[in-house]
Amino acid sequence: MANKNTKSFLDTINVFKKNSMTPTLIIVYILMIAIFASVNPLYISLTNIKSILATISISGIMAVGLTTVILTGNFDISVGSTLGIAAIICAKFYNIEGLNLPIGVVILIALLAGAAIGAINGFLVTVVGINSIITTLGTLAIFRGLAYFFATETARIYYKPFIFVGRGYVFNNVPLTLIYFIGLLVLMYLVLRFTKFGRNIYQVGANADAARLAGVSVDRTTFFTFIISGATAAMGGVIMASQLAFAQGEFGLGYEFKILTICVLAGISLAGGRGTLVGVLVATFILGSISNGLALADVPIxxxxxxxxxxxxxxxxxxxxxxxxxxxxxx
Amino acid sequence: MQDINTKKKGLRLSDTIILLIILGVLVAFFTLINSDFIAYNNISTMLKNMVLTGILALGLTPLMIARGLDISFGSSISLISVVIALLYTVGGVNLWLALIIGVLVGVFVGFINGLLIESFDLIPIILTLGMMAILQALALVLANTFSNTYSILVMTDPLYYFATRTFFKIPYPVLVLIVLVIVYWFILAKTKVGRTIYLIGANPTVAKLSGIKVKKIKILLYTFMGLVTGIGGIIIVAVSGVGMSYHGKNLALPTLSAVLLGGISLMGGSGTVAGTMLGVLIVTVIFNGLSVLNVPSYYIQLFQGLALIIIVAAYEIRNNRAAMN
Known part of the structure; x- marks a missing residue:
């Protein structure tokens, strides 16, 4: 009896959905680690593992945001530019002479800017009705141009507490950024599974017409997913600026590929409506480990x-x- | 029935007229600010700049009418230019052979794009986005491995003559564009193949049911997109005199903007060669005008994005209004 109960409990949790790609991904991941470790034993040293954990978080956080957009059947390829502009906003607002904004306010401004970019994308997609890829292709160019415009020279931020945001460790071994990533992932996982908003996202992606007939506000749901994506991209920008202690226009160049790859690899269906964040977690680790492993194996960029x-x-x-x-x- | 038809025709005519008015206003605006804008030198530069966008937009026209899309052409051009330069300058291969191999690279890329998209039912923009990364990286790898630089000189008389001499006052590259325009216009407007392409775009299911080999034709269209990309690669090598791994970097946005401005819809089934060429003219005038005004490069990127969004938004808003009426 007890046995049966636990089984049904596991069924209700069901972290790996049926037909999930995640178990396959985990096997691939273990094999991959074995290969990289045999090429270069340093790969599984504590220092390297720490550095992998600290670097994957930026793309992981952004992938969580993008996942919500892809689940509704849309795309956001402006995330790289949003990252760039958020990082520059951080640096510029911190360096305004005589204002001395507290660092928390600066970070908040950057995050709000990211959410605002997401809102612009969402507005163009839902209200004006432009295809989301074309919209974000346009905003990608616009905000990259703005990023170059604002950052005519590298903007430095030498402020210990700010640098700690991206470089800090808890218990000497766990990077703070990893905690943001896991925290956000768990939060979004709960939102997607247990709230009305989360269920709406899946419904809109699976069949927008049916969702509309069922009384789901398709436009509002899509709009909010773009805001989430923009805000998470800005989080990536803040972390990157804090890890490097400066910001420049090139930040986040090409990240749209990286993040899209994570989401697709995670089994988030491009048709919308299918896939879970558990896959995103594993895919983030896989891609982060691959690029680190290739770097350690001296493969050219x-x-x-x-x-x-x-x-x-x-x-x-x-x-x-x-x-x-x-x-x-x-x- | 007749009423609807005449109404539709009136709408299409007004589309062309609106585009022509926009073109006129833009030319007048830039000429007012800087009178060099309509000098012979600037116009011939502008025409040469237009050739590349024009050729690529032509290739995209039938493809997008049939609901396909390719955004890897920029990286493809980078790769082709590097391949040609490496073969000729480093490898010492005969120039014509090098050019032919370059074009074949383009054709092959287009064919692979089409094959993958059509046989696996992929979303074209996503696959070609991945292809874009691969081709760009390949161009960099090849250029770095075989010559240690990003740009490889290609010094030849034939290519130099091609880029600089004229035929009855028309530069040769412009001549190539004119020939391609006529070919594409003839195929799309006058032949059965053209009508088939429109049918595929208007309704793929109906096209399939009426016995058209939709997948084969679309793969062919992707391959032809590759062919014009190859021609574009030759032209960029001829005009610039180098093969460079960043040649095609800023081509995607202006070309897409031009095509969409010309009245091609992302939903397929509509668009004409004339509309596309008007779109190309307008986009070329805008960006040439901006550079005549000495606008910094980051503004150009910003304007490229803005132009794309404004163009598509304008069409969407008009369509929504038409649907409401």
Missing amino acids: EWREAFQGLILIVAILIDSIRVRREKLLRA
Whole structure:
């Protein structure tokens, strides 16, 4: 009896959804670690593991935000530029002469700016009705241009508490950034699974028309996911500025690839409505570990970028094959 | 029935007229600010700049009418230019052979794009986004491995003549564009293939049911997009005299803006070669005008993004209004 009870309890938790890609990903991850460790034993040293954990958080946090957008069946490829502009806003507001804004306020301004960019994207997509990829392709260029405009020279931030935000450790070994990432992931996981808003997101992505008929405000739901995505991208920008103690216009260049790859690899279906954040957690670790492993194996940066594009393409192929198989099973 | 038809025709005509008015206003505006704008030198520079955007936009036109999309052409051009330069300058291969191989690289990339998208039902923009990363990286890797620089000189007489000499006062690159415009216009407006492409875009399911091999035709269109990308690669090598791994970096946004401005819809099924060329003209005038006014480069990027959004938003708002009426 007790046994049966625990089983049903596990069923109700069901962290790995049925047909989930996550178990496969975990196996791939373990194999990968074994390969990289055999190429360079330093790979599994404590210092390197710490550095992997500290660096993956930025893309992880952004992937959590982007996931909500993709779940509604939309895209946001302006996240890299949002990161850049948030980092520069941090640096510029901190350096305003004679104002001496408290660092908390500066960070809050940067996050609000990110949310505002998300709101612009959301407005263009839901109210004006432009395709989300074209919208964010446009805002990607606009905000990258603005980032270069504001950061004509590198802006430094030498302020210990601010640097601690991105470089600090808890218990000497756990990076603070990892705690932000896991905290945000757990929070969003709970929101997606147990709140009305979360269920709406899945419904909008699975079938927008049906959701509308069921009384879900499709536009409002989509709008808020873009705001979440913008705000998380800004979080990435704040952390990056704090880790490097400066900000410049190039920050976040090409991040849209990275984040999109994480989401697709995590099994967040590009058609919308399918996938969980557990996959995002594993995929973030995998991609972070790959780029770290390739760097330790002395692979040149261009090859690493090519590899990333390759992973993206393989991941979307897998996604399409899974969608097709599901359709066949349903028919 | 007749009423609806005439109404539709009136709408399309007014679209073209609106675009022409915009073009006229822009030219007048830039000329007022800087009278050099309509000098012969600037116009010929502008036409040369227009060639590349124009060729790529032409390739995109049938593809987007049939609901396809390719944004990897920028990186593809970088790769092609590097391949040509490496073969000719470093490898010592015959120039014509190098050019042909360059074009074949483009064709191959286009074919792979089409094959993957059509056989796996992928979202075109996402696959070509991944392709863009791979091709850009390949261009960098090749240039770095074989010559240790980002730009490789290509010094040849034929390419130099091609880029600088004129045929009855028309620069050769412009001539290539004109020929391609005529070919594309003829195919889209006058042949059965053209009508098939419109049908695929208007309703893929109906097209499939009526016995059209939708996938094959779309793969062919992607391959042709690759072909024009290859031609674009040759032109950029000829005009600049170098093969460079960043050649195609800022091509995607202006080209997409031009095509969308010309009246091609992301939903497929609509658009004409004439509209596309008007779009290309307007976009070229805007960006050339901005650089004549000595606007810094980051503003240009900003304007590129703004232009794309404003163009698509304007069409969306108009469509929404039409739907309401």
